[in-house]
Amino acid sequence: MGGGLAGPELVASMSQSGCFGVLGTGGLPPEVVGQLIKETKQLTFKPFGANIILPMSDGRDIASCFDEGVEVLILFWGDPQPFIKDAHKRGVFLVIQCGNVEEAVYATSCGADAIIIQGTEAGGHVKGELELQSYITETRRELRKTPLIAAGGIDSGEKIATLIKQEVQAVSLGTRFVASAEARAATRYKEKIVSSSAEDTVLTNLYDVGWKNAKHRVIKTPLYESWHQNGCLEEGDRTDEGETIGQIELGSNRTMSVPKYSVFPPISSFTGNEDELPFYAGKSVDGIHKIEGTGTIVETLVAETKSHFDEI
Numbered sequence: 001m002g003g004g005l006a007g008p009e010l011v012a013s014m015s016q017s018g019c020f021g022v023l024g025t026g027g028l029p030p031e032v033v034g035q036l037i038k039e040t041k042q043l044t045f046k047p048f049g050a051n052i053i054l055p056m057s058d059g060r061d062i063a064s065c066f067d068e069g070v071e072v073l074i075l076f077w078g079d080p081q082p083f084i085k086d087a088h089k090r091g092v093f094l095v096i097q098c099g100n101v102e103e104a105v106y107a108t109s110c111g112a113d114a115i116i117i118q119g120t121e122a123g124g125h126v127k128g129e130l131e132l133q134s135y136i137t138e139t140r141r142e143l144r145k146t147p148l149i150a151a152g153g154i155d156s157g158e159k160i161a162t163l164i165k166q167e168v169q170a171v172s173l174g175t176r177f178v179a180s181a182e183a184r185a186a187t188r189y190k191e192k193i194v195s196s197s198a199e200d201t202v203l204t205n206l207y208d209v210g211w212k213n214a215k216h217r218v219i220k221t222p223l224y225e226s227w228h229q230n231g232c233l234e235e236g237d238r239t240d241e242g243e244t245i246g247q248i249e250l251g252s253n254r255t256m257s258v259p260k261y262s263v264f265p266p267i268s269s270f271t272g273n274e275d276e277l278p279f280y281a282g283k284s285v286d287g288i289h290k291i292e293g294t295g296t297i298v299e300t301l302v303a304e305t306k307s308h309f310d311e312i
């Protein structure tokens with residue numbers, strides 16, 4: 001989860017809990033990426049990954065991941081081909097998040113080690129064009145032996161068990177862990193996830209400063225509602241464009257001004273009006289009723305998943 005939302009505390013606690021934590025390094029300067037990897041290594045000896053959003057990358061963030069010895073790199077939204085050879089030369093396992101079967105097949109033909117297939121229920125930026133279940137059977141068949149990971153709207157052990165029974169090797173959850181004690185999300189953001197239902201979320205292109213032409217699922221806010229009521233005006237016609245709405249502390253002594261309609265989510269180090277920022281969330285909000293520690297969330301999901309196997 002980009003913009004630093006999934007920081008060292010969340011990633012280390014995920015990996016310590018038996019999951020696989022992934023640093024949300026998308027959109028961050030390369031020195032901040034390097035620092036986050038170092039900090040995570042101080043918190044856990046378990047393996048973890050880093051995520052790069054290709055349209056927000058000039059390649060230096062990927063170089064930082066390689067330099068700091070990240071073992072798994074997860075790439076999103078772009079052609080993975082230029083990075084695969086270099087990653088493999090360094091022994092890095094490459095996972096590509098894809099939005100349809102063709103993209104998944106292409107990434108595999110380039111040498112991807114695993115594929116995440118994302119459905120439109122997902123929170124954050126959504127490459128998926130259909131709901132998750134529409135993809136599973138065909139992607140599983142087309143990928144043959146390449147490990148398949150499912151993402152989008154997964155909010156219960158029952159859904160995880162169903163996916164495993166469909167020969168999916170793993171699941172990727174985002175929104176559930178934004179509402180965890182360890183996520184670097186503003187408290188108000190976590191509370192909004194807990195109090196929202198899937199109908200409160202919407203796929204939009206409103207928050208596009210920093211990353212254009214990429215739809216994203218967010219919780220509706222007064223800013224979204226007024227933009228929608230005014231006819232979903234295009235860039236150039238929206239109110240207060242270019243206005244600075246706050247500041248984010250990125251770490252490594254870096255502070256960033258945040259403009260209105262920015263892609264950056266309300267992380268805990270943001271000062272300003274949080275309601276102006278994107279509250280990224282998937283339809284998985286339906287299964288989230290509490291802010292809890294990562295360990296508790298994982299224990300609950302694992303127990304629920306197991307109970308659906310015990311039923312057979």
Ligand SMILES: Cc1cc2nc3c(=O)[nH]c(=O)nc-3n(C[C@H](O)[C@H](O)[C@H](O)COP(=O)(O)O)c2cc1C
Binds near residue numbers: 002024178283284
């Ligand atoms: C707050 C938030 C930020 C996200 N940021 C990224 C990101 O930086 N890179 C990425 O590949 N996916 C990102 N995603 C999408 C996730 O990888 C995943 O597809 C999604 O969270 C799955 O749906 P769920 O949120 O319903 O669990 C983000 C999701 C959320 C909720």
